[in-house]
Amino acid sequence: MLVEGFDPRYIKMCYFATLGELGYKTRVSLANGLKADSPLVDDLHVSFEAFTSAGRRLGSVDPFEIIPPGGFTMVEVEDHVGPGRAIESNGEDVLGIFHLTPGKFVGKPTIDIDLREIFARISVSDEYIEYHSDAWSVAAGLAYQSIPMNDPRFGGTRSTLMQSPKLLVDAETDTNLILLNISSFQGYDQEIAFELAFIAANGERLANHPITVRPFGFTRVSSRDVLREAGVLDRFIELGGNGMVVGFSDKGSVVPLSITRNDRSKGLACDHTLPPMYYLPWWGGAVRKAANQRVRELLFSGDAVAPR
Amino acid sequence: MTTSSSLRKRGVTMARRAVNPRGKLPRRGYEHCFIEEEGVHSRLHLHHFYSMFLPDVNEPVEAHVHAYAADGKRLGSVSRTLQPLNALVLPMTDVLRELGASATLGSVAVDVEPSEAYARKLVEIGPQNAMAQSPFWMGYYDDGGSVAYVHSIDQFYGTVFGVGRVANMAYRARSRRSGDWASKRLIDTAGLRRADAYLVNHSSSAGQTTIRWRAHPDGATLAEQTVTVQPHGAVRVGVTAADVANASAPPARLRLEIDGLLTENGKPYVMLRYGDGPFSLHHG
Numbered sequence: 001m002l003v004e005g006f007d008p009r010y011i012k013m014c015y016f017a018t019l020g021e022l023g024y025k026t027r028v029s030l031a032n033g034l035k036a037d038s039p040l041v042d043d044l045h046v047s048f049e050a051f052t053s054a055g056r057r058l059g060s061v062d063p064f065e066i067i068p069p070g071g072f073t074m075v076e077v078e079d080h081v082g083p084g085r086a087i088e089s090n091g092e093d094v095l096g097i098f099h100l101t102p103g104k105f106v107g108k109p110t111i112d113i114d115l116r117e118i119f120a121r122i123s124v125s126d127e128y129i130e131y132h133s134d135a136w137s138v139a140a141g142l143a144y145q146s147i148p149m150n151d152p153r154f155g156g157t158r159s160t161l162m163q164s165p166k167l168l169v170d171a172e173t174d175t176n177l178i179l180l181n182i183s184s185f186q187g188y189d190q191e192i193a194f195e196l197a198f199i200a201a202n203g204e205r206l207a208n209h210p211i212t213v214r215p216f217g218f219t220r221v222s223s224r225d226v227l228r229e230a231g232v233l234d235r236f237i238e239l240g241g242n243g244m245v246v247g248f249s250d251k252g253s254v255v256p257l258s259i260t261r262n263d264r265s266k267g268l269a270c271d272h273t274l275p276p277m278y279y280l281p282w283w284g285g286a287v288r289k290a291a292n293q294r295v296r297e298l299l300f301s302g303d304a305v306a307p308r
Numbered sequence: 309m310t311t312s313s314s315l316r317k318r319g320v321t322m323a324r325r326a327v328n329p330r331g332k333l334p335r336r337g338y339e340h341c342f343i344e345e346e347g348v349h350s351r352l353h354l355h356h357f358y359s360m361f362l363p364d365v366n367e368p369v370e371a372h373v374h375a376y377a378a379d380g381k382r383l384g385s386v387s388r389t390l391q392p393l394n395a396l397v398l399p400m401t402d403v404l405r406e407l408g409a410s411a412t413l414g415s416v417a418v419d420v421e422p423s424e425a426y427a428r429k430l431v432e433i434g435p436q437n438a439m440a441q442s443p444f445w446m447g448y449y450d451d452g453g454s455v456a457y458v459h460s461i462d463q464f465y466g467t468v469f470g471v472g473r474v475a476n477m478a479y480r481a482r483s484r485r486s487g488d489w490a491s492k493r494l495i496d497t498a499g500l501r502r503a504d505a506y507l508v509n510h511s512s513s514a515g516q517t518t519i520r521w522r523a524h525p526d527g528a529t530l531a532e533q534t535v536t537v538q539p540h541g542a543v544r545v546g547v548t549a550a551d552v553a554n555a556s557a558p559p560a561r562l563r564l565e566i567d568g569l570l571t572e573n574g575k576p577y578v579m580l581r582y583g584d585g586p587f588s589l590h591h592g
Contacts, residue, residue, distance in 0.1 A: 031492035072524065074494040074561065128493035137499060137585025140456070143492075165355035165395040166445050166457050173455070203356075203393035244355055244395040265453025267586030271445070274459055278443045279357050282435050294363045 001115040003153050008105035009047065010184040011118050013146040014098040014127035015255070017053075017178050017218040018077055021093055022261065024131035024138070024268075026077040030098060032067040033124030040121060041069050043103040048080050050087045050094040055181070055217030058094060059087040063106065095180060095218045097146075098127070115154065122147055129270075131259075136266035142257070144272050148184030149253050150215075160194070161292055162247035162256040164273045167198065167223060169233070170241035172263045174224040177245065180255040181213040188215050192252035197299040198226060199246065200239040205299060206232040213254055246299055250292065321437055327475040333427040334439045334479040335469040337419040338460035340446035341508045341542050341577050342375070342400045345412040348579075348587070350400040352418065353445035353457065358426045359392035366392050367423040371442075374419075374464075375403055377411040380514070380538025384409070390420070397447070415508045415540045417464035418444050427470070439479065440470075448579075454586035461591050462573045466512030466539065483511035486569035491578070491592040494524055495562040497552050499582045504546040505564055505592065506577040509537035515570040521547040523559030530555055530562065537570060564592050 018026045032044045044067045049060035061080050067073055077096055081087045087094075102121065105111055122145050130141030150158060167175050181192050191212050198207040207230035213219045223245065227233040236243065247256055260269040276283045328334070342350040354371045368389050375383040384407040388396055404411060420442040422430070430438060443460035465483035468476045495503060509515055520532040531547040552558055569575060579589045 027496075029493045033492060072492065072494055072563065074496070125492040130493075132496075134499065137583030138588070139496065139580060139582055140588030140590070142590055161360070163355070163357060163360050165357075166353045166447065167395070168397075168455070172453070199393055199395070201395050201397070203391055205393075240397070242353075242395060242397045244393070246360070260455055260457070262453040262455045262586065265455075265586040267454045267456075268588065269447070269455040269457045270590070271457055271459055274443055276361065278460075279441055280361060280430070280434070280438070281441065282438050283361065287433050291361050291363070295360060298363050 002112055003115055003118070004112045005110045006113050007186055008108055008111050009099035009101050010148055011102065011113070012044065012100040012121050014100070014129070015095065015146045015180060015182050016129040017095050017180060017220065018093040019131045019259070020091070023266070024133050027074055027130050027132060028098060029072065029074050029128040029130070030067060030100060031072045031125045032069050034069050036069055040117065043068055044100040045103060045106045046073070046075070047099045047101065048096065050081055050089065050096045051216045052089070052092060052094065053217050053219065055214035057216070058089055061086045063101070067100070095216060118148060131268055131270070133266065138266050138268060140268040140270055142270040142272060149255070150181070150183040150188055150190060151185040153185065158251065158253045159292060160247060160249045160253050160256065161276055161295065162273050163244060164256065164258050165244040166258055166260065166271070167243045167245045168241065168260050169224050169227060170237050173260060174222055174263070175258060175260040177221040177223065178218060178257040178259060179211070179213050180218045181215055181252065182255060183215065190215055190252050192249050192254055194247055194249045194254055195300045196221065197246045198223060198243065200236050200243045202239055204239065206230065206236055208300060248292065248296055248300060323478050325436060327478045328471055331431050332471050333422065333431050334471045334475065335419055335421065336439060336441045336481060337417045337464035337469060338441065338443045339415050339417040339462065339464035339508065339510050339540065340458070340460065341506045342414055342416050342446070343448060343506065344400055344404065347450045349449055351447040351449070352398040352400070352416065353395070353447055354388065354390060354398060354418065354420070355395040356390040356392055357420065358422045362426055362429055365425050365429060367425055369423060369426065370421045371396070372419045372421060373398065373403055374417045375407060375409065376415045376540035377409070378413040378542045380541035383407050383411060383414070413542050413544065415542050417540070418442050419469040421469065448589050450587065452586055456587070456589035458577060458589065458591055461575055462510045462571050465510050465571060483571045485515065486572050489566045489569045489575065491564040493563070493592065495580065497560055497562055500549055500552065501581045501583060502546055502548050503562060504544050504579045506542060506544050506579065507537060507566070507570070508542045508574060509539055510571045510574045512539045514538050517570060518567040519545040519576070520565045522563050522565055523555055523557070524561040524563045526557060526559065528555055528557070
């Protein structure tokens, strides 16, 4: 499928949210995984842009580094965002996007490109996002591929069903959910309504928490705060302090990340979730829509504290 | 899709139909590394995912956990019943105790077996030869407040659950060795006390490979070990602050290489310890 008018900076990206509010700096490992014998082999030109949590574009940094084929680099976000840096965020966390633009496309505002080439360039490497603190001797993160999303040119319906059975919350542990609303389409303006259901280990649905995520923005949700505000934190802990959080949106795809923190050590567990096709590789179409509708009826309606 | 791959796919579909005439639901498991050494503990994060896909069936399912020691020896299996929407954190210490085993390193595979009603419904609404898979998260922790979790990155090769012996061969995923692999992640050495790579052999045949920690960017080898990993076994190859400090040019960063992963996506787990802080762990 030929994608026309595609901004080549969005072919290969590394998108993430910073975690300064919790006391961590952010750095990323970027790589040029294309090998010399690949027909796509090229240098990658690294540039950067940042947005507020509400999706307001704060600024950008022109290409500042070139990664040759087989090369690696590590970039500290603080080198580009903060007082005296190219982008000022007034101390707020940002949604950052590192763009890794193939050399042959640098300087071109748009190109026509086959969708297969986009994914061929993405699939050669994960990008590693790492949260770190010298004071706490912590460095932890996660790897993923930042695929183009929420792009009307790619067609198809967009929805998110998140099931994250790694919800750990107790007196010294909190699980933060970070939801990114990203697009590879410049005119993207879709705010995504995302509903969360917090379910204890025994299947009791203890709290619902609807959020909205602005285009090119992000939202961080403290599970402990949600459970406390719903008056069910003690109940959740009494039931084991672990469970599952389910998220659902029928109009838009968010990137759901899970970051569990131990308050005592400041240690972090970070990971993404797995989409339904990891469980049922053939899941999709009308079957998926019907099931999602039932999940929505069961988990996102009525009273939250309603064991099934 | 090329004509030959289309024909091959059609052939596979027909063969599978022939060996599974009653239309049972085949299931592939996933496999993780477990660590129970030097104060590190592991726990499985399991959940009743069938209830997320077929919420109206509303029946329990059985999670089967198969454990192997680092040398590939099968330690046995334990099972847990999961009610709809239930999640279970299962400590590896419980699994090992139940099996009467004392392994400190190894692998654990999970197959979540649906009830007959779920299986029947999935076969009914799914495509021909529909399958189910059981990915899960593995958590790691210690008394010092370290916390980590990793999603499944590769399957448990060699067995397909839910079907007979002949169908097993038709539905089995082929484990292919991957080529040389280099982690795309750079590891900062400032304050690094130790970095350990844990490699699991997800396949059903032994494999030999070399695990190497390199300085970045000069590429000098800091630690290297050639290992033979038994089927479903695991090994650890680490590098210490002393290895880094004793390098001819102490590097600011490290990276990890493997001369051929043992399966297609069998990337190693990387555990880092900085100063006196908690460990972190993620796949390489």
